[in-house]
Amino acid sequence: MTKIAAPTDDVLQEAAALIKAGDVVAFPTETVYGLGADATNAHAVAKIFAAKGRPSFNPLISHGSNVAQLEGEGIFDSRALALADQFWPGPLTMILPKHPRARICDLTRAGLETVALRVPDHAVALKLIETCGVPLAAPSANRSGTLSPTSPHHVAASLGDAVPPVPLILAGGSCAVGLESTVIDLSGQEAVILRAGAITADDI
Numbered sequence: 001m002t003k004i005a006a007p008t009d010d011v012l013q014e015a016a017a018l019i020k021a022g023d024v025v026a027f028p029t030e031t032v033y034g035l036g037a038d039a040t041n042a043h044a045v046a047k048i049f050a051a052k053g054r055p056s057f058n059p060l061i062s063h064g065s066n067v068a069q070l071e072g073e074g075i076f077d078s079r080a081l082a083l084a085d086q087f088w089p090g091p092l093t094m095i096l097p098k099h100p101r102a103r104i105c106d107l108t109r110a111g112l113e114t115v116a117l118r119v120p121d122h123a124v125a126l127k128l129i130e131t132c133g134v135p136l137a138a139p140s141a142n143r144s145g146t147l148s149p150t151s152p153h154h155v156a157a158s159l160g161d162a163v164p165p166v167p168l169i170l171a172g173g174s175c176a177v178g179l180e181s182t183v184i185d186l187s188g189q190e191a192v193i194l195r196a197g198a199i200t201a202d203d204i
Contacts (some may be wrong), residue, residue, distance in 0.1 A: 001163060001165075002156055002159070002160050002166050002167065002168070002169060002196055003167060003169070003172065004152050004153075004156060004168075004171050005084040005102065005131050005168065005169070005171060006125045006170075006171050007027075007127070007128075007170045007171070007172055008010070008052050009121030009199055011168075011170065012128055012131055012168070012170070014125075015128055015131075015168055015170055016077065016128060016131040016132045017029070018167055018168060019036065019037060019044070019128075019132050019134075019136065020038070020040055020132060021144055022036045022037075022038065022043050022044040023037070023047065023141045023167060024036065024044065024046065024047045024048055024051060024164070024166055024167075025037075025128070025166070025167070025168045025169075025170065026152070026155045026159070026166055026168070026169040026170065027124060027125055027128050027138070027153075027169075027170040027172070028125060028170060028171075028172030028173065028175060029063075029120040029121075029122045029125050029138075029175065030091060030121040030122045030175060030176045030179045031080055031091045031120070031121060031135075031176045031178070031179060031180050031198070032140045032141070032143055032148040032149055032175055032177075032178065032180060032199070033076040033116055033140065033141040033148075033150065033151070033152065033154065033155050033175065034120075034125070034136075034139065034143075034177075035048055035086050035138060035139060035140070035142075035159070036048075036063070036085070036128070036136040036137065036138040036142035037046070037050065037136065037137055037138075037171065038132065038136065038137075039060070039062040039103075039105065039108045039134065039135040040103040040104055040108075040134050040135070040137055041105065042105045042106065042107040042108075043158075044107050044195070045075055045105060045137050046107060047058065047083035048060065048083050048137060048138075048139065049107075050157060050162075050163065050164055051162040051163070051164055051165075051166060052061070052139065052144050052159075053143055053144045053145075054139065054144040054161075055144075056107065057110050057111075058081045058092065058110060058111075058120075059108065059109050059112055059114075059116060060108050060109075060116070060137040060138070061093050061116040061136075061137070061138065061139065061183075062104050062108060062109070062115060062116065062118075062135040062136065062137050063117075063118050063119070063120050063125065063129060063135060063136045063137075063138050063177045063180070064115055064117065064118070064119050064129060064135045065082075065129040065130045066119060067084050067088060067119065067174060069135065070117045070119070070128075070135065070181065071099075072099055072102065073098070073099055073102045073103065073104050073115055073117060073135060074096030074097060074098065074099055074102070074114075074115045075096055075099050076095065076190060077096075077186065079186055080094055080169050080186050082095055083150075083184070083204065084119070086116070087199060087203075087204075088119040088121075089119045089120055089121035089122075089126065090119070090120075090121045090197045090199065091114055091118075091120075091121070091177055091179070091180075091181040091197055092118065092182050092184065092199050092204075093115075093116050093117065093118040093181045093182065093183045093195075093201055094116070094117055094118070094180055094183075094184055094186055094196075094199055095114050095115070095116050095183065095184070095185040095186060095187050095194070096115055096117060096186055096187060097113065097114055097115075097187050098112075098113050098114060098115045099115075102115060103128070103134070103135075103169065104135060106200075108137045110188045113179050114128050114187045116183070117135075118181055122176075122190075124172040132195055135175060141155045141158070141159060141166070141169075141181065142154070142158040142159065143157065143158050143162075143187040144197035145161065146158055146171070148180060149152065150174055150175040150178045151173070151174050151175075152169045152171040152172070153169070154164075155169050156169060166198070177198045177201060179197055180195065180197055180199070181195075181197050181199075182185050182195060182196060182197030182198065183195035183197070184197040184198060184204065191204075
């Protein structure tokens with residue numbers, strides 16, 4: 001049975017232990033609730049795809065606690081550094097060329113030579129990522145094709161009977177933004193917005 005628990009220090013340690021052991025944990029961000037796993041562990045990431053019923057050719061966003069943690073995963077050019085300085089932590093995902101020393105696994109990236117990176121603006125998410133010590137692959141915590149969850153009970157309703165099961169949902173209240181992050185592709189010469197979100201093209 002899925003456990004829903006407030007993110008106390010003890011529960012955050014429990015969540016981090018689950019992730020380090022290769023399991024999945026649902027956690028709040030400012031956008032929507034994410035279903036997180038160690039982005040460097042293909043076995044763990046496979047559980048995300050299975051629980052959501054998501055095709056594995058669809059790459060996942062990896063969440064870091066700060067720019068320094070993600071600079072070894074993607075190649076940040078001047079555009080990326082400027083956007084990170086302006087919008088991170090926040091609801092902006094950047095698609096960057098994969099760094100040669102990247103730890104994020106092929107399954108997270110769906111075998112692509114690019115990586116999708118974000119630093120969420122939520123204290124619980126940041127604390128969890130810091131405690132885990134690795135980027136967390138985390139799409140929205142719901143069955144593929146259904147509405148993205150903005151509360152822990154939405155997660156439970158969508159994934160409560162998922163296989164494999166989601167052992168823990170960190171209950172951080174309702175999401176402040178309630179809309180998925182804006183996705184901008186910086187892997188080529190031209191910057192391209194692939195998904196509209198809270199941060200608009202005009203903002204960028």
